[in-house]
Amino acid sequence: MAEFLEYMHGMGTDLLGPVWPLAWTVIKIAVLLAPVMFCVTYLTLAERRIIGFMQIRIGPNRVGPFGLLQPIADAVKLFVKETLIPEKADKVVFLLAPIITLGAALTAWAVIPFSPELILADINVGLLYVLAISSLGVYGLLMSGWASNSRYAFLGSLRSAAQMVSYEVSMGFTLIPVIMLSGSLSLKDVVAAQSGMWFVIPLFPMFVIYFISVVAETNRAPFDLPEAEAELVSGFATEYSAMSYGMFFLGEYANMLLVSTLGVLMFLGGWLPPVSWLGFIPGIIWFLIKLGVLLFAFLWIRATFPRYRYDQLMRLGWKVFLPFSLFWIFLTGTIIHLVGAV
Amino acid sequence: MIPVADIVFYLLAAVLVIAALRVVTTRNPVHSALFLVLTFFTAAGLFVLLRAEFLAAILVMVYMGAVAVLFLFVVMMLDVDFAELRRGALSHLPVGLAVGGVILVELIIVALAQHSAGPVTEPAVAVPNTLAIGRVLYTTYLLPFEIASLVLLVAMIGAIVLTLRKRPDVRKQVISHQLARTRDQAVELKKVASGEGA
Numbered sequence: 001m002a003e004f005l006e007y008m009h010g011m012g013t014d015l016l017g018p019v020w021p022l023a024w025t026v027i028k029i030a031v032l033l034a035p036v037m038f039c040v041t042y043l044t045l046a047e048r049r050i051i052g053f054m055q056i057r058i059g060p061n062r063v064g065p066f067g068l069l070q071p072i073a074d075a076v077k078l079f080v081k082e083t084l085i086p087e088k089a090d091k092v093v094f095l096l097a098p099i100i101t102l103g104a105a106l107t108a109w110a111v112i113p114f115s116p117e118l119i120l121a122d123i124n125v126g127l128l129y130v131l132a133i134s135s136l137g138v139y140g141l142l143m144s145g146w147a148s149n150s151r152y153a154f155l156g157s158l159r160s161a162a163q164m165v166s167y168e169v170s171m172g173f174t175l176i177p178v179i180m181l182s183g184s185l186s187l188k189d190v191v192a193a194q195s196g197m198w199f200v201i202p203l204f205p206m207f208v209i210y211f212i213s214v215v216a217e218t219n220r221a222p223f224d225l226p227e228a229e230a231e232l233v234s235g236f237a238t239e240y241s242a243m244s245y246g247m248f249f250l251g252e253y254a255n256m257l258l259v260s261t262l263g264v265l266m267f268l269g270g271w272l273p274p275v276s277w278l279g280f281i282p283g284i285i286w287f288l289i290k291l292g293v294l295l296f297a298f299l300w301i302r303a304t305f306p307r308y309r310y311d312q313l314m315r316l317g318w319k320v321f322l323p324f325s326l327f328w329i330f331l332t333g334t335i336i337h338l339v340g341a342v
Numbered sequence: 343m344i345p346v347a348d349i350v351f352y353l354l355a356a357v358l359v360i361a362a363l364r365v366v367t368t369r370n371p372v373h374s375a376l377f378l379v380l381t382f383f384t385a386a387g388l389f390v391l392l393r394a395e396f397l398a399a400i401l402v403m404v405y406m407g408a409v410a411v412l413f414l415f416v417v418m419m420l421d422v423d424f425a426e427l428r429r430g431a432l433s434h435l436p437v438g439l440a441v442g443g444v445i446l447v448e449l450i451i452v453a454l455a456q457h458s459a460g461p462v463t464e465p466a467v468a469v470p471n472t473l474a475i476g477r478v479l480y481t482t483y484l485l486p487f488e489i490a491s492l493v494l495l496v497a498m499i500g501a502i503v504l505t506l507r508k509r510p511d512v513r514k515q516v517i518s519h520q521l522a523r524t525r526d527q528a529v530e531l532k533k534v535a536s537g538e539g540a
Contacts, residue, residue, distance in 0.1 A: 021346075093376070124470045128399035132386075135407030139379065142411065146372060146418050158415070165411055185472055315517065 041071040054303040081242035093147035098247035101140030105254035108133040126187040148239040156235025166317040171213040173325035177332040191270035198269040214259035222305040260294040358384040396472040
């Protein structure tokens with residue numbers, strides 16, 4: 001594998017000369033994003049099938065065996081439909097909004113390590129990068145709501161912006177004890193620091209808060225207030241159609257995948273096996289298993305709980321999660337100090 | 343070899359300058375705020391080029407993730423007639439020019455001082471800049487750091503005090519009361535004779 005990559009790299013340098021590093025990066029990005037997009041599209045199918053199963057329905061099973069071609073049919077449908085733009089919308093901002101949402105959701109993948117070697121950009125502030133990029137997602141929602149020039153969309157976008165900003169805070173705070181224990185902001189080092197014990201064991205409450213926070217952060221049920229269809233039609237996405245809507249949709253699922261991946265890396269030991277004698281199974285398999293468990297939990301929650309009320313949501317974020325994670329940061333620091341440097 | 347870093351720098355700098363100009367020249371206040379966001383983002387890009395990844399990430403998280411979002415919130419929701427605001431703007435021109443001029447002169451002085459001190463050296467050791475900033479912040483500059491956080495705390499409390507007011511005429515949910523309710527208080531069972539309930 002490594003030899004083949006070397007060969008490819010050398011051949012490209014001969015062929016294209018100085019432009020090659022750029023092309024090589026583009027190829028690497030494509031190789032990274034193709035599986036991500038594949039997972040995103042099939043996550044939609046998994047969601048419909050699993051929730052169907054939980055609600056004793058069948059779910060989509062007509063297109064291809066077990067409905068496996070359904071996401072492709074959906075994608076084709078979204079591509080060939082007409083993109084409608086409201087007459088009084090701010091066209092540039094209106095079209096920029098879904099691009100920013102999806103762009104932010106995909107850009108964050110650049111620093112995600114899938115195994116010790118499999119990482120596109122190994123920067124030493126990887127975690128901060130992910131948090132910074134994911135905080136850009138809120139602009140897509142704000143811009144879409146304002147540019148649509150529609151009350152439902154505007155209300156939905158304001159709600160979702162407030163929700164995302166609030167839960168970003170509590171999500172960030174749950175990750176601080178992890179950083180304290182691992183002593184590094186590089187995602188690779190964080191995983192390496194868990195070779196003795198996964199951080200989910202000493203930091204179990206933080207893991208729970210992290211998971212609830214990211215469910216709220218990605219606007220998923222039971223915190224899907226931005227698009228509470230009973231009151232706001234479809235929230236910020238009301239005026240969107242065809243692929244401009246499709247990009248919001250893909251962005252939401254890509255975000256779901258991203259925060260689950262981050263949870264696996266920060267709390268569940270990334271590619272490390274649960275016990276060392278299971279180490280013969282490749283790390284990427286463990287990674288995918290853990291990712292699958294977290295994603296299943298996302299769908300499970302959606303099928304189980306009724307929607308939260310908005311004031312309850314804000315209260316939970318600011319008055320329960322925030323003080324508790326602050327206390328836990330303090331506790332972690334004290335213990336590290338007493339036990340000695342980790 | 344193409345100087346990639348130079349090309350990226352000039353690209354980012356051009357976007358930065360244009361975006362900053364558009365912040366003050368565009369007519370729509372929401373567009374103005376969005377250009378401000380773009381300005382922050384390109385500035386973060388410049389920090390990355392200087393190998394200050396930590397500062398870049400913090401700039402994006404704090405200024406784009408929080409401050410500019412609040413700007414946008416306010417600008418989107420306020421129904422301000424901006425043509426009205428703009429009318430008297432020219433009379434403030436001298437003050438604006440004076441402040442801008444002072445900042446420009448200061449920047450030039452700083453730049454000259456830097457320049458005469460010799461070119462910026464590459465980071466000498468492999469200490470990640472997050473660690474370096476943390477060390478300096480919590481040792482040499484501990485006192486200013488603590489004072490700054492105290493000021494922020496006071497501002498936060500002040501904002502809460504300003505907005506917190508008890509209005510006795512408004513019915514409000516008290517969560518603890520809600521949770522403390524028992525079944526007996528909430529549900530009353532009535533026997534209604536057939537045909538007489540209404």
